[in-house]
Amino acid sequence: MSLFYLACALFLLATILLGLIRVLRGPGSGDRMLAAQLFGTTGVTILLLLGIALGQSALIDVALVFALLAVVAAVAFVRQHGLPEPAGTPVHQPPRRTRDDR
Amino acid sequence: MAESRTPPPAFPDRARARLKRAGWTLLGAAGLWWILAGTSALLEPLALLAVILATAASLALPPGRPLALRPRAVPGLVACFLRASFLGGVDVARRALDPRLPIAPAFVAYRSDLPHGPPLTLFMAVISLLPGTLSVRLEGRLLTLHVLDRHADTQTALADLEARIRAAFDDPRATHPRRTP
Amino acid sequence: MIANLLTIVLILTGMVFFAAGTAGLLRFPDVYSRLHALTKADNVGLGLVVLGLMLQAGGPADVVKLLLVWVLVLGAGTTAAHMVAQRTWTHGEFESDR
Numbered sequence: 001m002s003l004f005y006l007a008c009a010l011f012l013l014a015t016i017l018l019g020l021i022r023v024l025r026g027p028g029s030g031d032r033m034l035a036a037q038l039f040g041t042t043g044v045t046i047l048l049l050l051g052i053a054l055g056q057s058a059l060i061d062v063a064l065v066f067a068l069l070a071v072v073a074a075v076a077f078v079r080q081h082g083l084p085e086p087a088g089t090p091v092h093q094p095p096r097r098t099r100d101d102r
Numbered sequence: 103m104a105e106s107r108t109p110p111p112a113f114p115d116r117a118r119a120r121l122k123r124a125g126w127t128l129l130g131a132a133g134l135w136w137i138l139a140g141t142s143a144l145l146e147p148l149a150l151l152a153v154i155l156a157t158a159a160s161l162a163l164p165p166g167r168p169l170a171l172r173p174r175a176v177p178g179l180v181a182c183f184l185r186a187s188f189l190g191g192v193d194v195a196r197r198a199l200d201p202r203l204p205i206a207p208a209f210v211a212y213r214s215d216l217p218h219g220p221p222l223t224l225f226m227a228v229i230s231l232l233p234g235t236l237s238v239r240l241e242g243r244l245l246t247l248h249v250l251d252r253h254a255d256t257q258t259a260l261a262d263l264e265a266r267i268r269a270a271f272d273d274p275r276a277t278h279p280r281r282t283p
Numbered sequence: 284m285i286a287n288l289l290t291i292v293l294i295l296t297g298m299v300f301f302a303a304g305t306a307g308l309l310r311f312p313d314v315y316s317r318l319h320a321l322t323k324a325d326n327v328g329l330g331l332v333v334l335g336l337m338l339q340a341g342g343p344a345d346v347v348k349l350l351l352v353w354v355l356v357l358g359a360g361t362t363a364a365h366m367v368a369q370r371t372w373t374h375g376e377f378e379s380d381r
Contacts, residue, residue, distance in 0.1 A: 012298070015301050015305040022309055034321055037367075041321075044356055071362055138348070194319050230323075238372050
């Protein structure tokens with residue numbers, strides 16, 4: 001049974017490696033930000049599988065911390081400059097920005 | 103400390119709300135400790151200290167605005183989210199694994215009349231779980247969404263979800279104050 | 284025995300979703316569509332793995348802990364997807380690397 005868990009963890013590691021192709025090649029910067037998400041979800045799953053395969057229940061706690069930090073990582077990626085949004089921000093439906101009903 | 107902060111008798115609801123919150127904090131802190139450290143660790147001095155400090159903090163801190171969520175509606179909402187999330191995963195997995203790559207991405211606008219605050223935030227978060235929709239931007243009450251399939255009936259699904267969320271929250275714009283039975 | 288079998292089936296199904304998420308990440312044509320793939324497929328994959336592992340858990344505390352992990356990742360996934368989408372919308376797809 002633990003061999004099965006290890007094989008699954010290895011498979012997930014392979015999917016992370018494949019996903020890293022997209023992160024490396026981009027092309028957009030949003031694609032690079034996907035790395036946080038990729039490592040968040042898949043990394044947590046790998047940790048859970050390893051935790052049960054190796055009998056180390058502490059790894060589940062590590063997974064919990066990973067899950068908590070995934071949000072922080074995403075915020076850090078997205079708010080890296082902390083600036084207000086640029087002037088040329090496209091607006092979808094109404095032709096001008098309506099801020100009064102906020 | 104609690105005596106000096108006892109509210110004037112004009113606001114009896116406030117003291118009750120604070121006590122209620124302290125009770126929930128006590129339960130939550132003890133439950134979290136139980137989850138993280140196990141049953142045997144719950145009676146250790148450190149655990150007791152942490153739980154008591156958390157409860158004391160919730161008594162000392164000023165009460166916030168009460169969350170207008172109806173407790174009775176929570177199980178239905180959670181079940182609905184779980185189902186939507188599973189269907190969303192199945193939908194996107196099918197599209198990603200199909201050799202013909204059947205997607206027709208587009209941007210869609212949707213005007214929501216949920217009140218700002220928790221209802222609208224929840225709405226935007228859950229949209230990203232629904233099959234084929236991703237919330238991109240909120241301007242006022244105008245949502246911009248990205249959809250994977252522009253021919254799908256997104257508006258109906260969104261209106262359905264919106265009605266569900268509206269039914270789960272008390273309307274803060276209603277004039278009468280909320281009473282706890 | 285039946286629990287073991289069910290665990291294997293659930294985890295293998297989860298692996299399919301992870302593979303689909305990565306396939307979508309590589310194949311979909313724009314950032315927003317890739318976000319769809321990564322968020323939804325991987326969340327369902329993790330949910331299935333968590334379900335499978337719950338059957339093997341030692342006690343109720345472990346079950347709740349696994350559930351907590353999944354709920355946290357679910358919340359993180361939707362939030363992060365929305366934030367990356369909004370960032371791409373406001374700053375354009377190709378912002379300069381500093």
